[in-house]
Amino acid sequence: MRIDLSQEELPKRWFNIAPYLPEPLPPPLDPKTKQPIPPEKLLAIFPEPIIEQEVSDKEWIDIPEEVLEVYSLWRPTPLVRALNLERALNTPAKIFYKYEGVSPPGSHKPNTAVAQAYYNRIAGVKRLTTETGAGQWGSSLAFATQFFGLECEVFMVRTSFKQKPYRRILMELWGAKVLASPSSETNAGRRFLEEDKEHPGSLGIAISEAIERALESKDTKYALGSVLNHVLLHQTVIGLEAELQMQKLGLYPDYVVGCVGGGSNFAGLAFPFLKHKLTGDKPHTEFWAVEPEACPTLTKGEYRYDYGDTVGLTPFIKMYTLGADFVPPPIHAGGLRYHGNAPLLCAFYHHEYLKAQAYSQRDVFSAGVLFAKTEGIVPAPESTHAIKKVVDLALECAKNRVEKVILFNLSGHGYFDLSAYDSYMRGVLE
Numbered sequence: 001m002r003i004d005l006s007q008e009e010l011p012k013r014w015f016n017i018a019p020y021l022p023e024p025l026p027p028p029l030d031p032k033t034k035q036p037i038p039p040e041k042l043l044a045i046f047p048e049p050i051i052e053q054e055v056s057d058k059e060w061i062d063i064p065e066e067v068l069e070v071y072s073l074w075r076p077t078p079l080v081r082a083l084n085l086e087r088a089l090n091t092p093a094k095i096f097y098k099y100e101g102v103s104p105p106g107s108h109k110p111n112t113a114v115a116q117a118y119y120n121r122i123a124g125v126k127r128l129t130t131e132t133g134a135g136q137w138g139s140s141l142a143f144a145t146q147f148f149g150l151e152c153e154v155f156m157v158r159t160s161f162k163q164k165p166y167r168r169i170l171m172e173l174w175g176a177k178v179l180a181s182p183s184s185e186t187n188a189g190r191r192f193l194e195e196d197k198e199h200p201g202s203l204g205i206a207i208s209e210a211i212e213r214a215l216e217s218k219d220t221k222y223a224l225g226s227v228l229n230h231v232l233l234h235q236t237v238i239g240l241e242a243e244l245q246m247q248k249l250g251l252y253p254d255y256v257v258g259c260v261g262g263g264s265n266f267a268g269l270a271f272p273f274l275k276h277k278l279t280g281d282k283p284h285t286e287f288w289a290v291e292p293e294a295c296p297t298l299t300k301g302e303y304r305y306d307y308g309d310t311v312g313l314t315p316f317i318k319m320y321t322l323g324a325d326f327v328p329p330p331i332h333a334g335g336l337r338y339h340g341n342a343p344l345l346c347a348f349y350h351h352e353y354l355k356a357q358a359y360s361q362r363d364v365f366s367a368g369v370l371f372a373k374t375e376g377i378v379p380a381p382e383s384t385h386a387i388k389k390v391v392d393l394a395l396e397c398a399k400n401r402v403e404k405v406i407l408f409n410l411s412g413h414g415y416f417d418l419s420a421y422d423s424y425m426r427g428v429l430e
């Protein structure tokens, strides 16, 4: 069962949760002076309209026409009831997923990539640099920059560069230059290559490389695929659509679930619903952020100021962190290998509005295979984390004979990740 919205129902505004924070977000600090960084200082890496959104306390922000036009290539995305999965689990729970894999790059990432490319274009920027883990973000930015005539350079974490050649090819097809990170093209990259010629890389290192590039040149800026407030803002188009789709069914979720790397797909789905918990309208909904045991930022990290990258080029931001020098093992969910997490999400987690759980790689792939067998779609390795939690919740509903409504974000498809599924099925996944 699938619930579609018409093109006219595509949200015209993004939702900013900042006005609903229980206390103001701890500001980004200059790591040297430990003083709040004035927004203007960020102009070296981000264009002005993005910085305005980063610090905005306006609840609603209009989505520009040009962005809506590109969104309409795949949005609104479907909300689907996973009836076959429900039957397989013999659960009275109603399971719904918002399917973001219908975008041309195959995930939720273009929701922000298109917006960022647009704002950089109107600010006169010529080139965007970025990092990518699994290749989903890099391919989304490559896709988006094409529409606005920008060049795109992507530092791809070496593990993924090797594991996912098709993602690299897709980025190149959309006109991007792709480098395995650490690369020999930046000071940051060379530093890590000296330690180990085959360094597996990490998102933190790739971010350092991309930022270094942006700092070198006036007409080059940096684009981040997660973590920051403006990225989470752009992703709320997911939750706003889902809210309308659930309304059409006369339902409201008891559980909202998403996988968490930097926090953007989960926040994008959750924040419009979380607002109703914060206002007291819907106090009982539980929000579950799901992460890998190999990179357990929320469940094992500390809530403190840390760098967003490995080398220390970013401001100090307050978040749950495993430490900026943490290099996670090379799991297949490349997009979840980040030492930190979105400050907005961390603040709500810290105040116990959200819950978190970590799973092993084998457990999430087993849930991913069950989903593929019952619902047909092969989920991205990242998204299988959310599915594993959904399966557990649905089984709990079966045990307790309660008919709860579960909503999760199927943040992407896994058709470029079949070798990971192959490893799982052959029993060679560590």
Ligand SMILES: Cc1ncc(COP(=O)(O)O)c(C=O)c1O
Residues within 6 Å of the ligand: 107, 108, 133, 134, 135, 136, 137, 225, 226, 227, 259, 260, 261, 262, 263, 264, 265, 266, 334, 335, 336, 380, 382, 383, 411, 412, 413
């Ligand atoms: C399909 C998919 N889901 C989830 C993520 C995790 O990122 P975030 O937590 O920002 O949604 C990624 C990151 O690359 C991804 O590609």
